[in-house]
Amino acid sequence: xxxxxxxxxxxxxxxxxxxxxxxSGHILVxxxxxxxxxxxxxxxxxxxxxxxGKVFVSLWQWGIANAVWSVPGSDTSACRALRGIGACWxxxxxxxxxxxxxxxxxEEQWRPALAVLIFIALFVVSSRRSFWRKELFLLWAVxxxxxxxxxWGGFFxxxxxxxxxxxxxxxxxxxxxxxLAFGFPLxxxxxxxxxxxxxxxxxLCVLYVELxxxxxxxxxxxxxxxxxxxxxxxxxxxxKLLRAQIAFILYAGAYLAEVVRGGLQAVPRGQYEAADxxxxxxxxxxxxxxxxxxxxxxxxxxxxxxxxxxxxxxLVLIIGIFDLLTTAKTAIIDPAWQSFSVEVYIFVxxxxxxxxxxxxxxxRSLEAQRGHG
Amino acid sequence: xxxxxxxxxxxxxxxxxxxxxxxxxxxxxxxxVGIAIAIVAWLWSNAVHNLSVRRISTGFAFLGREAGMPIAxxxxxxxxxxxxxxxxxxxxxxxxxxxxxxxxxxTVLGTLIGIARLSSNWLLSRLAxxxxxxxxxxxxxxxxxxxxxxxxxxxxxxxxxxPVEGVFLSNRGLILPxxxxxxxxxWTILALVAGLIVLHFxxxxxxxxxxxxxxxxAAWPYALGLVVALPVLxxxxxxxxxxxxxxxxxxxxxxxxxTLSPEYFALLIALVTYTSAFIAEIVRSGIQAVPRGQWDAAKxLGLKRSFSLQHIxxxxxxxxxxxxxxxxxxxxxxxxxxxxxxxxxxxxxIANTTLNQTGQAIESIALIMMVFLTISLGISLFxxxxxxxxxxxxx
Numbered sequence: 001x002x003x004x005x006x007x008x009x010x011x012x013x014x015x016x017x018x019x020x021x022x023x024s025g026h027i028l029v030x031x032x033x034x035x036x037x038x039x040x041x042x043x044x045x046x047x048x049x050x051x052x053g054k055v056f057v058s059l060w061q062w063g064i065a066n067a068v069w070s071v072p073g074s075d076t077s078a079c080r081a082l083r084g085i086g087a088c089w090x091x092x093x094x095x096x097x098x099x100x101x102x103x104x105x106x107e108e109q110w111r112p113a114l115a116v117l118i119f120i121a122l123f124v125v126s127s128r129r130s131f132w133r134k135e136l137f138l139l140w141a142v143x144x145x146x147x148x149x150x151x152w153g154g155f156f157x158x159x160x161x162x163x164x165x166x167x168x169x170x171x172x173x174x175x176x177x178x179x180l181a182f183g184f185p186l187x188x189x190x191x192x193x194x195x196x197x198x199x200x201x202x203x204l205c206v207l208y209v210e211l212x213x214x215x216x217x218x219x220x221x222x223x224x225x226x227x228x229x230x231x232x233x234x235x236x237x238x239x240k241l242l243r244a245q246i247a248f249i250l251y252a253g254a255y256l257a258e259v260v261r262g263g264l265q266a267v268p269r270g271q272y273e274a275a276d277x278x279x280x281x282x283x284x285x286x287x288x289x290x291x292x293x294x295x296x297x298x299x300x301x302x303x304x305x306x307x308x309x310x311x312x313x314x315l316v317l318i319i320g321i322f323d324l325l326t327t328a329k330t331a332i333i334d335p336a337w338q339s340f341s342v343e344v345y346i347f348v349x350x351x352x353x354x355x356x357x358x359x360x361x362x363x364r365s366l367e368a369q370r371g372h373g
Numbered sequence: 374x375x376x377x378x379x380x381x382x383x384x385x386x387x388x389x390x391x392x393x394x395x396x397x398x399x400x401x402x403x404x405x406v407g408i409a410i411a412i413v414a415w416l417w418s419n420a421v422h423n424l425s426v427r428r429i430s431t432g433f434a435f436l437g438r439e440a441g442m443p444i445a446x447x448x449x450x451x452x453x454x455x456x457x458x459x460x461x462x463x464x465x466x467x468x469x470x471x472x473x474x475x476x477x478x479x480t481v482l483g484t485l486i487g488i489a490r491l492s493s494n495w496l497l498s499r500l501a502x503x504x505x506x507x508x509x510x511x512x513x514x515x516x517x518x519x520x521x522x523x524x525x526x527x528x529x530x531x532x533x534x535x536p537v538e539g540v541f542l543s544n545r546g547l548i549l550p551x552x553x554x555x556x557x558x559x560w561t562i563l564a565l566v567a568g569l570i571v572l573h574f575x576x577x578x579x580x581x582x583x584x585x586x587x588x589x590x591a592a593w594p595y596a597l598g599l600v601v602a603l604p605v606l607x608x609x610x611x612x613x614x615x616x617x618x619x620x621x622x623x624x625x626x627x628x629x630x631x632t633l634s635p636e637y638f639a640l641l642i643a644l645v646t647y648t649s650a651f652i653a654e655i656v657r658s659g660i661q662a663v664p665r666g667q668w669d670a671a672k673x674l675g676l677k678r679s680f681s682l683q684h685i686x687x688x689x690x691x692x693x694x695x696x697x698x699x700x701x702x703x704x705x706x707x708x709x710x711x712x713x714x715x716x717x718x719x720x721x722x723i724a725n726t727t728l729n730q731t732g733q734a735i736e737s738i739a740l741i742m743m744v745f746l747t748i749s750l751g752i753s754l755f756x757x758x759x760x761x762x763x764x765x766x767x768x
Binding site: 034035037041044045048049052084197198199200201204211214215216217218219222223226227229230231232233234307311312314315317318325329341342345348349352353356357360 | 398401402403405406409416417419420422423424426492493494495496497500506507509510511512513514515518519522523526707708710711713714721725728734735738741742745746749750
């Protein structure tokens with residue numbers, strides 16, 4: 001509620017309680033101050049309560065009271081009998097393995113599951129300030145190699161699985177993480193190039209950033225899936241997933257470059273001059289003096305860009321790559337389950353929401369820390 | 374290397390070594406540009422070779438051929454017998470139709486939610502916060518598919534929902550009453566627009582005069598004359614009819630009225646709700662950025678609350694709001710290309726179909742990029758102009 005403190009508003013009619021009150025007294029004071037301070041506000045509160053009650057009751061009836069939680073075998077007649085007055089959650093236990101891991105061989109699905117856990121562990125470790133050291137880069141390299149080994153396999157008795165059988169959550173995480181891992185250094189280089197004094201390099205960087213940011217991501221993905229093969233010499237065939245991955249790296253690079261550029265502009269001029277004065281070269285100056293300060297400035301917007309990027313990976317649905325959203329959409333092509341797509345979308349939505357909400361809370365906590373420190 | 378001394382040192386003779394910053398700079402530029410040109414040339418030669426193998430002729434000649442592609446939802450006349458060029462024009466109109474209406478609605482909804490988020494009513498501000506959080510943290514494509522599934526789950530035309538007389542919501546989309554516009558109606562609308570423009574300039578004159586002698590002058594007589602009397606007069610003189618046309622159910626479909634197809638409606642709802650969550654945050658932070666002292670100062674001068682909101686707080690909040698708002702408008706326009714996922718035929722969807730029919734991949738994607746770069750540039754130019762107009766003028 002602290003965010004409301006700056007708002008221009010008439011002073012609340014009730015000040016802080018002066019006499020010691022019981023707990024219920026406190027609650028009453030709070031209710032009066034925040035829900036029923038004036039006649040119009042009371043009307044708004046009552047209307048909202050009425051609306052909330054109605055929505056809650058209908059959601060309860062659809063999602064819990066009338067819902068079917070499991071069906072015998074693949075017989076959906078119990079769900080069909082509901083005729084839309086209740087949810088058919090039975091579709092989730094039936095299809096969750098396919099939604100999460102796509103067409104990955106069924107007995108081997110512990111491998112993508114482990115890869116997902118490694119991804120999550122990597123994100124958690126990277127978010128801790130105490131781990132922001134050089135060793136973190138090494139950790140990332142090792143983790144990404146291990147994930148690649150797990151997904152492909154082909155040794156230690158793990159069968160080899162080609163990329164076209166990968167699917168679901170691991171593909172979403174791979175597209176997002178590899179896109180960021182390679183897009184971020186690219187973005188830093190482009191941001192430096194855009195602030196360079198050399199006109200040819202500067203205009204190349206401007207052209208790249210503005211061209212990518214000016215067109216929708218879908219057109220880049222179309223380029224990767226349809227146009228890219230045209231530009232390759234005969235016999236060179238790059239896998240579809242890798243092509244999409246390249247498009248994502250280029251896309252992330254352009255957007256991250258703009259964020260990093262904002263950070264570079266916030267570094268005071270004296271820092272550059274001091275670095276020059278002690279005789280550092282261009283790369284030493286940027287790597288040791290400027291970039292550490294610049295990136296620290298822009299961590300919250302960087303995390304917001306990561307969130308947007310994570311959501312944008314779902315667009316590969318349009319070029320037919322099996323990420324989490326595509327597997328969800330494919331799962332309900334099955335005629336028996338066709339009419340229960342809302343349930344499946346809610347299931348997938350919860351997964352996306354957990355990831356994005358965690359990142360957005362993290363970004364906000366960073367901002368709060370910076371505000372105090 | 375930075376040379377920030379106020380006086381430039383006398384130019385040294387150029388030595389041909391990489392130790393000299395000027396030579397090093399030239400060397401790096403030639404190297405990078407050379408690599409870039411080499412890559413582009415290599416890709417281009419591959420493309421030329423591949424296209425000749427596949428017997429695809431480059432160029433935009435295919436635009437004159439018959440498209441043979443049906444477009445269900447078009448505001449301009451189109452049949453599959455028309456050319457690809459016309460199909461592309463339909464696509465551009467469809468993209469603009471979603472983007473422009475989407476921007477207007479998202480701005481209105483986002484502003485309302487941003488203000489609700491600042492409300493002193495706890496319940497209202499919490500609900501607005503939940504709205505923003507949920508919509509921002511789900512992929513737009515997922516939301517779009519969700520809305521589209523809900524649209525398809527609506528009752529058939531015969532059992533359509535009828536919230537208000539003349540409004541039908543069914544799996545055929547949203548059907549609204551419409552006013553048929555003839556030439557006479559357009560003249561009246563033109564008169565209204567002209568009246569508004571003239572009124573704007575008169576108001577500016579009145580404010581300028583008030584600045585000179587401090588006397589407030591009423592603007593409402595001018596408003597009454599220009600915005601009410603003038604259009605009514607024109608409407609009478611031209612004999613325009615303003616009868617509302619109510620849609621009717623005939624057989625299995627609706628006749629009359631304005632139809633928003635389920636695809637268009639789902640796309641519009643998804644874009645508007647998604648973008649409004651971002652706009653709400655922008656509006657909230659913009660209003661919070663105006664210091665409370667500005668309100669107090671206005672009050673101390675004896676200004677009315679509505680006057681201080683309009684003339685003191687809002688102009689300052691707008692300065693913070695406009696730049697991020699511009700990028701949201703650009704995002705909405707670019708996101709409208711997700712239409713292809715639900716089969717609404719915008720420019721991307723039509724270019725994609727063209728690409729599959731003719732194999733003209735490079736030309737089709739180049740057309741998509743050109744259209745979006747033009748729209749983006751247009752929005753940027755307009756918003757930059759507006760931003761420069763409201764920017765703080767410092768000495």
